[in-house]
Amino acid sequence: MRKKVTVVGSGNVGATAAHWIASKELADVVLIDIIEGVPQGKGLDLLEAMPIEKRDSHVLGTNDYADTANSDIVVITAGIPRKLGMSRDDLLNTNHKIMKDVVGKAIEFSPHSILIVVSNPLDAMAQAAHKMCGFSRERVIGMAGVLDSARFRAFIAEHLDVSVENVTAFVLGGHGDTMVPLPRYSTVAGIPITELLDAQTIEKLVQRTRDGGAEIVKYLKTGSAYYAPSAAVAEMVEAILKDKKKILPCAAYLQGEYGINGLFVGVPVKLGAKGIEQIIEIKLTPQEQEQLNRSAAAVKELVGVIGL
Numbered sequence: 001m002r003k004k005v006t007v008v009g010s011g012n013v014g015a016t017a018a019h020w021i022a023s024k025e026l027a028d029v030v031l032i033d034i035i036e037g038v039p040q041g042k043g044l045d046l047l048e049a050m051p052i053e054k055r056d057s058h059v060l061g062t063n064d065y066a067d068t069a070n071s072d073i074v075v076i077t078a079g080i081p082r083k084l085g086m087s088r089d090d091l092l093n094t095n096h097k098i099m100k101d102v103v104g105k106a107i108e109f110s111p112h113s114i115l116i117v118v119s120n121p122l123d124a125m126a127q128a129a130h131k132m133c134g135f136s137r138e139r140v141i142g143m144a145g146v147l148d149s150a151r152f153r154a155f156i157a158e159h160l161d162v163s164v165e166n167v168t169a170f171v172l173g174g175h176g177d178t179m180v181p182l183p184r185y186s187t188v189a190g191i192p193i194t195e196l197l198d199a200q201t202i203e204k205l206v207q208r209t210r211d212g213g214a215e216i217v218k219y220l221k222t223g224s225a226y227y228a229p230s231a232a233v234a235e236m237v238e239a240i241l242k243d244k245k246k247i248l249p250c251a252a253y254l255q256g257e258y259g260i261n262g263l264f265v266g267v268p269v270k271l272g273a274k275g276i277e278q279i280i281e282i283k284l285t286p287q288e289q290e291q292l293n294r295s296a297a298a299v300k301e302l303v304g305v306i307g308l
């Protein structure tokens with residue numbers, strides 16, 4: 001049986017995620033959106049690219065959740081990106097409403113799926129989706145850390161003029177501002193970057209990573225990043241569908257790990273066919289733990305606003 005992935009929201013992140021997933025032949029893809037015509041047009045366009053890409057992935061665009069039935073994975077990108085001048089709470093409330101609309105419909109048709117949440121504010125939306133669907137925590141995963149660590153890796157590789165393949169990066173915590181990078185576990189060919197770069201340079205790269213989303217918004221003006229975010233989604237989809245047991249930083253519902261209970265926070269997890277198969281706990285320094293606690297407090301504040 002071929003695998004099936006539904007992508008809810010066929011805007012920039014959703015359509016580009018569908019592109020990566022289909023062009024890597026990971027699964028058949030259903031793109032769904034509230035806007036009529038857009039998913040159909042983008043889906044058909046992607047389908048027509050497959051002969052050139054030599055891929056047999058089927059791509060369908062639709063407004064009807066019946067077409068998404070029995071998906072193995074549902075990726076939720078529906079929502080608005082934060083616009084200039086928009087308050088965090090406005091974004092939170094708008095996207096929470098959208099979540100309420102899409103999660104119930106998606107899981108009605110794909111009750112055995114694994115959810116990957118992408119909509120922002122990420123950790124709070126993952127928490128909302130988890131509560132709405134009632135799935136076990138293994139099957140609701142937030143995408144943020146793969147993107148944040150990819151940005152950090154790209155900046156480290158560029159700075160040291162080495163292959164991105166040699167660079168690994170380790171980040172914990174919430175998406176963006178409250179991200180907690182762990183330089184001592186970020187390496188170039190196994191060498192911790194703390195051996196290769198001075199503290200000031202590392203801090204500069206870390207800050208650029210924290211501001212990675214804003215740097216792109218500043219250039220684009222009317223939208224936010226989508227190539228790297230959707231590539232991050234595709235990596236998570238691949239890890240699950242191929243049961244790769246890959247260790248990736250993802251937002252997961254913590255139940256005591258890292259001293260945090262009942263909240264979605266970014267931590268290293270093992271992604272395989274069952275979704276989150278393990279949460280990897282490492283010993284943090286008091287300063288790292290404090291940063292992680294601050295990150296968790298920020299998520300707690302947001303989920304409080306939407307009454308979760």
Ligand SMILES: NC(=O)c1ccc[n+]([C@@H]2O[C@H](COP(=O)([O-])OP(=O)(O)OC[C@H]3O[C@@H](n4cnc5c(N)ncnc54)[C@H](O)[C@@H]3O)[C@@H](O)[C@H]2O)c1
Binds near residue numbers: 012014033120
């Ligand atoms: N987690 C991350 O690291 C990360 C990275 C990038 C973007 N994002 C977030 O992903 C979301 C999407 O970003 P984008 O750039 O693709 O935005 P976009 O505006 O290009 O696309 C969003 C799509 O969602 C659709 N939509 C809205 N309400 C819907 C509903 N009820 N049902 C179905 N579809 C609906 C819209 O019609 C639109 O096509 C935003 O919230 C953004 O902030 C998160």
